[in-house]
Amino acid sequence: MVLRETAYAKINLALHVRRRREDGYHELETLFAFVDAGDELAARKAEADRLTTVGPFAQALENPFDNIVMQALGALPRPDGLDVTLEKNLPVAAGLGGGSADAGALFRLVEQAYGLPDDWHARAEKLGADVPACVRSEMAVGRGTGTELEPVENDMAGMAVLLINPLVPVPTGPVFKAWDGIDRGPLPGGSARKIAQEGRNDLRDPAIGICPEIAEVLQALAATDPWMHEMSGSGATCFALYETAEIRDIAAQKLASGHSGWWQMKGLLR
Incomplete structure (x- = not known):
């Protein structure tokens, strides 16, 4: 059985940078929103984890084997491997959270097949500041480095x-x-x-x-x-x-x- 998920493009409807932190990161406040299109992931159970990258921007990934999707696979416990095909439709280093969206979609693929561990948010946070928001891909306010998520009244859905x-x-x-x-x-x-x-x-x-x-x-x-x-x-x-x-x-x-x-x-x- 093939599992499929869209890695929804992330946009920041607002992004306020408040200060530089001592750890080198920046304290920010942002309104995350997601578009109903983006990269596409397909996965089937396999003996070992494997990633194949295709699509118009596949060549822009310098080392697909060190892709954040592979890192996400390594971050989630499961009894089987997953053979994943990533169709890279979003430009790289583009402000769309493409890699984070890919990781978020991978979390949802694993959720479909096995469910997610209770500490999935902490596991997602270790992969990147935008990844927790991208796992659910729902409009939200992000604080801290973007990982502290708060619900917001979404009166823009369908725009x-x-x-x-x-x-x-x-x-x-x-x-x-x-x-x-x-x-x-x-x-x-x-x-x-x-x-x-x-x-x-x-x-x-x-x-x-x-x-x-x-x-x-x-x-x-x-x-x-x-x-x-x-x-x-x-x-x-x-x-x-x-x-x-x-x-x-x-x-x-x-x-x-x-x-x-x-x-x-x-x-x-x-």
Whole structure:
């Protein structure tokens, strides 16, 4: 029997960086949201764990055998091995939590087959700050390094979303390092829609300093009549939200014809 899961693309509707911690990480507050599309994982029981990577961005993974999916397999106890195929549809180092989403989908595959251990959250946290959020892939507020999750009123489910990436990888570390260290205040309270409207992404300017193409993407999205648009995570992917799928589709077609070198993906917020 083949088990299947989508690794839903993660976007940060707001991302407030509050301070640098002594352990080298950053204290942040973010609103996690997930798109109903992303990478695809398929798995079947096997004698030993195995990972095959396919898809348009498979070659971008420097060492698929050291992929976070393999790390996630090693983090979860089970009686059998799993032969996993990862279809890599999301760009790498793109601010979409692609690797974390893959790990989260792997946790759900194991949950389907065997159930998860009671300490799954701690096991996920060791793999990466975004992984616990990606396991459930539900809209949530993240605090600390992003691992402390709080429920939020999701009044944005089903909203049309367009993701655009200029196909320039932007590693997370240098962007956080370029943050100016100024605390610009906490995440707003209220529903997801209110937080998204009133929040900000403190990593946008540092990321643009490293990848100026991000500013061009944001400018292009601003011209498509979105409900809101912003950079996700540490970049370089940007997103725009629209009140209807029709408006989004017109925007996607316009951007595809004017910027054929940009990657794009359409979907709906979960």
